[in-house]
Amino acid sequence: xxxVTQLDSHVSVSEGTPVLLRCNYSSSYSPSLFxxxxxxxxxxxxxxxxxxxxxxxxxxxxxxxxxxxSETSFHLTKPSAHMSDAAEYFCVVSNQAGTALIFGKGTTLxxxx
Amino acid sequence: GxxxxxxxxxxxxxxGTSVKIECRSLDFQATTMFWYRQFPKKSLMLMATSNEGSxxxxxxxxxxxxxxxxxxxxxxxxxxVTSAHPEDSSFYICSARDFEGRHSPLHFGxxxxxxxx
Numbered sequence: 001x002x003x004v005t006q007l008d009s010h011v012s013v014s015e016g017t018p019v020l021l022r023c024n025y026s027s028s029y030s031p032s033l034f035x036x037x038x039x040x041x042x043x044x045x046x047x048x049x050x051x052x053x054x055x056x057x058x059x060x061x062x063x064x065x066x067x068x069x070s071e072t073s074f075h076l077t078k079p080s081a082h083m084s085d086a087a088e089y090f091c092v093v094s095n096q097a098g099t100a101l102i103f104g105k106g107t108t109l110x111x112x113x
Numbered sequence: 114g115x116x117x118x119x120x121x122x123x124x125x126x127x128x129g130t131s132v133k134i135e136c137r138s139l140d141f142q143a144t145t146m147f148w149y150r151q152f153p154k155k156s157l158m159l160m161a162t163s164n165e166g167s168x169x170x171x172x173x174x175x176x177x178x179x180x181x182x183x184x185x186x187x188x189x190x191x192x193x194v195t196s197a198h199p200e201d202s203s204f205y206i207c208s209a210r211d212f213e214g215r216h217s218p219l220h221f222g223x224x225x226x227x228x229x230x
Binding site: 090099 | 119
């Protein structure tokens with residue numbers, strides 16, 4: 001069965017410093033992986049997706065993620081945090097049939113000035 | 114990009130009444146829509162998969178008689194919380210894909226905050 005583990009429930013950074021949100025996955029097949037962001041009382045917005053093409057995936061708002069099969073990781077990074085990046089971030093894997101998405105438990109990103 | 118519209122964004126109702134939440138795909142057709150429930154500081158829990166023209170598929174532990182789902186057209190799915198109780202208070206989010214397959218991301222509505230008093 002497939003699953004995702006977000007290693008940090010809460011990450012705090014200062015504005016202008018790099019962001020690293022960690023995600024490990026477990027899958028018996030070549031996975032499709034996604035990162036979503038959720039601002040308070042809002043739905044989820046797709047940041048980026050990995051679908052077995054390039055291992056370094058660039059997303060919106062300056063975020064990117066690298067798929068590392070040997071480490072079963074799909075960490076999300078951003079070179080310089082902005083106050084508006086404060087939100088909840090979810091790492092997500094699709095099941096093999098494509099009928100469901102499995103969500104990680106989320107990482108809360110706080111950005112201080 | 115694909116847009117999913119959810120209405121209402123916020124609703125307060127009295128215990129024992131029913132509430133209907135609408136989910137529309139605005140610029141694409143969706144044969145399948147998904148309904149999630151999110152508890153405070155928790156991840157999303159898939160409640161059911163809404164299938165156009167047929168019965169919804171409910172996840173284990175979700176009461177289908179309490180959470181009625183109708184997917185009457187390719188652009189509209191509704192979730193009705195029947196005989197709502199305070200424990201039904203939550204954030205409900207719908208989503209849909211603009212194409213099928215496991216590479217396809219979900220597009221989410223903005224959610225509905227339900228408060229049952």
